[in-house]
Amino acid sequence: MAIPLPVMVSSLKGQVSIAFPSKKPAPPPLLCQKSQAELEILKLATRRKVITRVLSERNEFMASIITDLNIEEEQEMEEIEEEMRAKTESDNNERRIAESWRKIHGEDDWIGMLDPMDPLLRFELIRYGEMAQACYDGFDFDPFSKYCGSCRFNRRRFFERLGMTSLGYEVSRYIYATSNINLPNFFMTSRWPKVWSRNANWIGYVAVSNDETSVRLGRRDITIAWRGTVTRLEWIADLMDYLRPVSSDKIPCPDPSVKVESGFLDVYTDKNKNCRFCKYSAREQILTEVRRLIQQYPNEELSITITGHSLGAALAVLSAYDIVETGLNLTEDGRSVPVNVFSFSGPRVGNLRFKERLEGLGVKVLRVVNVHDTVTKVPGLFFNEHVPEFLQKMADGLPWCYSHVGVELALDHKNSPFLKDTNDPTNFHNLEAHLHLLDGYHGKGKRFVLSTKRDIALVNKAADFLKDHHLVPPFWRQDENKGMVRNYEGRWVQPERPKLDDHISANWF
Amino acid sequence: MAIPLPVMVSSLKGQVSIAFPSKKPAPPPLLCQKSQAELEILKLATRRKVITRVLSERNEFMASIITDLNIEEEQEMEEIEEEMRAKTESDNNERRIAESWRKIHGEDDWIGMLDPMDPLLRFELIRYGEMAQACYDGFDFDPFSKYCGSCRFNRRRFFERLGMTSLGYEVSRYIYATSNINLPNFFMTSRWPKVWSRNANWIGYVAVSNDETSVRLGRRDITIAWRGTVTRLEWIADLMDYLRPVSSDKIPCPDPSVKVESGFLDVYTDKNKNCRFCKYSAREQILTEVRRLIQQYPNEELSITITGHSLGAALAVLSAYDIVETGLNLTEDGRSVPVNVFSFSGPRVGNLRFKERLEGLGVKVLRVVNVHDTVTKVPGLFFNEHVPEFLQKMADGLPWCYSHVGVELALDHKNSPFLKDTNDPTNFHNLEAHLHLLDGYHGKGKRFVLSTKRDIALVNKAADFLKDHHLVPPFWRQDENKGMVRNYEGRWVQPERPKLDDHISANWF
DSSP, X not given: OOOOOOEEEEOTTSOEEEEOOOSSOOOOOOGGGSXXXXXXXXXXXXXXXXXXXXXXXXXXXHHHHHHHHHHHHHHHHHHHHHHHHHHHHXXXXXXXXXXXXXXXXXXXXXXXXXXXXXXXXXXXXXXXHHHHHHHHHTBOOOTTSTTTTXXXXXXXXXXXXXXXXXXXXXXXXXXXXXXOSXXXXXXXXXXXXXXXXXXXXXXXEEEEEOHXXXXXXXXXXXXXXXXXXXXXXXXXXXXXXXXXXXXXXXXXOSOTTOEEEHHHHHHHHOOOTTOTTTSSOHHHHHHHHHHHHHHHSTTSOEEEEEEEETHHHHHHHHHHHHHHHTTTTBOTXXXXXXXXXXXXXXXXXXXXXXXXXXHHTTOEEEEEEETTOSGGGOSXXXXXXXXXXXXXXXXXXXXXXXXXXXXXXXXXXXXXXTBOOOOOHHHHHOHHHHHHHHHHOOSTXXXXXXXXXXXXXXXXXXXXXXXXXXXXXXXXXXOGGGGOEEOXXXXXXXXXXXXXXXXXXXXXX | OOOOOOEEEEOTTXXXXXXOOOSSOOOOOOGGGSOHHHXXXXXXXXXXXXXXXXXXXXXXXXXXXXXXXXXXXXXXXXXXXXXXXXXXXXXXXXXXXXXXXXXXXXXXXXXXXXXTBOHHHHHHHHHHHHHHHHHHHTBOOOTTXXXXXXXXXXXXXXXXXXXXXXXXXXXXXEEEEESOSSOTTTOOOOSSSXXXXXXXXXXXXXXXXXXXXXXXXXXXXXXXXXXXXXXXXXXHHHOOOOEEEGGGGXXXXXXXXXXXXXXXXXXXXXXXXXXXXXXXXXXXXXXXXXXXXXXXXXXXXXXXXXXXXXXXXXXXXXXXXXXXXXXXXXXXXXXXXXXXXXXXXXXXXXXXXXXXXXXXXXXEEEEEEETTOSGGGOSOSSSSTTSOHHHHHHGGGSTXXXXXXXXXEEEOGGGOTTBOOOOOHHHHHOHHHHHHHHHHOOSTTOOOOOOSOOOGGGGGGXXXXXXXXXXOOTTOOOOGGGGOEEOTTSOEEOOOOSOSOSOOOOOOO
């Protein structure tokens, strides 16, 4: 049997003693035998010990950071070369954007740019698609969150929190809509009693390119991005299939036969006087903001690019039309700021007269769709732009004859070898899947080849669409512990958000 | 109209120029106009710029850490007082544990300690319950993970990663079982083709108290914790309700009428020669480890405490019996190390003869149950310890007469005002709910009052059981992005685990 060796036994009270391990370890000294003075000393000793521990932990932490940083530095240097190559390529793209942005923006109705697919247009479509996707990634749709229905991030750090700093835009305003309307399956409400708002939902944002990006883009770009539905398609069932004149909702159109789907008009124009987030309608919020921004950059070349997915695509078309119809895109010196829409998986919005009026006003719409998606077939499943025009004209008095607008870029998810065969219509409608399809699209009948290094894992962020062998879990985008954090007491709580929004006033008219 | 002010325009190529904003921003210089030498200079400039940016980001990062640390320091100092008070209280508890651990360990069959509930016993039951809970919190049960069925953490950092460093134990061995047996609904397998193992599941661990903790506990404690089922109760349906002599599986029992449920015996003794994780059975793994540990601490007071929840509780009882039956708890100098089980929501394990043999060998079992839980009523729903003893003896030849062992501590979730009224049997069976019930339990018919600051939010970690007004989301324990991380290329991937385990060999016999 081994001879017992002395071991250092350090008790919690800061004392260190030498003990010989015996059958039973020595009991620690009893507190009750100490005098008050000794107690005070013990207290101080403990205090010192805790501080020492804290400091030592800090030092270790700092040391580990420095080590990490050194390793990172080497890697970073190696990556610089690669980065420079990519930068040169992307710079070339960007310089070409500065030169040809008007064509990309639809000046010539994208004639000759879709087949074969123009690489610059693809690049830009993905970029704006990612700005629409940001509306989903930033949205708090957890019904068990106190902030369900709001944006998860502060406006000023929106792109930063989404890892999109390199985009070079700043969010200038968040857009809210009132949820008390006829599309109950579109809006999210918290199940908790105490919530940030019972009436409002965050529905998008207005962003502006910063100085550096504006140089690269050849103009100062104002982007409006509209959020769609989170994953479910139930909201389609809520569409009333009922057209209403836009002029009935104070959009100043001289022609009362210009009509759009009643539900979209509701989301766009409804408000709630008692809610600080939606006492102005979404319409009023964006018109106010667009006017403010146009006045802020009086001597610059400007563009207005509106994007959105699903119901957000409908709002993109509607708001683009409204901005031009209202004449808000005219500068003080009489220039007309071009307004364009890049829409993804959008439903039909209005009737044939709406389409004619919109296009007559010079609003350019490029609609990216997946041919298997049902959402782009509603409303107006039977009476639509495919019906002979004389019939459309005849049916124009009827409330259910809809027409798509602009130019369509039709993709087909069955062409991507990365996607699995599913029957889930939410997959066909998924925005990330569309961006993946764009990345591989080179023209009708052309082979699907990814043209950038765009990460295919993004497809499964909120879907189960990638083939299994890519080893990407379905629906993988989630917060650690549903956003719960430990507070100073060590308890798990939902953190408060210090400030929900900071500019909800200001009226445009 | 305002006079345009000059602005600094810095292009991506590291040049800074002064420009007057005009209607159209100045186009960036064209790369093709540069000579090769200029290109090299540009390259170097970019490199310098990137490094400068990296360094500046680092400095900002370090500065922000230092600020954070200063704020933390103040808070920490404030918390020291509170910590000291808590420490004193917990020290007092611990000193009393060192003095009375044999009673808590069941020396006197917990007579007089359960009603009213002994605070020290409650403290210890929660502590061991949390060690059983760690088997769930550490388990990778995501079928889309490459490591599904394994432990999420490296053995050496197990408690650290679970925020349980203050427990003062070290995991000395992980336990694996083969999943190719008759309890298909118990084991988890990955849906991916490439996995860490097709045959093994991590099923628990052996841990030892460190020197400091051993002083506090009054002995060196060897804890074995067994994992149960993740949330579903389907595995109950797989129980064959068939008793098998333990001696048939080489547990050296002289009495062939000592029988246990066949399924539990399978999990405990089956192995798979072709798998590096389960080429030894769970039984062989723990017996090897227990023998090694007893030899490692030859001159110390020791205890063996076995804990587990659900099926883990059955394995706890079975392994406790086995260790004593095999004589593994005897030291070289002839002392007998006390073996005890703290089980949670455990089913019946064996027949009356098993119970008699186990108790005759001096194994002390305290079973914490919720009276509404069905799992503790199986197997042996009809023939069990409630049947008159003569009938049990008569039925002893039959394969379906089971008996609970040890002492029961019956809790009732309906007594907790924090829990909502549900009909979900998985809630009644949930381990975190049991720990919450223990915290408020003071004796039969006594009012439910939480005795510690134990966080009630833990109840909803993997359940929907707390009343809504506590604002704790159901099933909130989850990894950020399902464990996906961005690799050096910026792609989202499942990270590889550098080393799955480090001691799978060593045979005990």
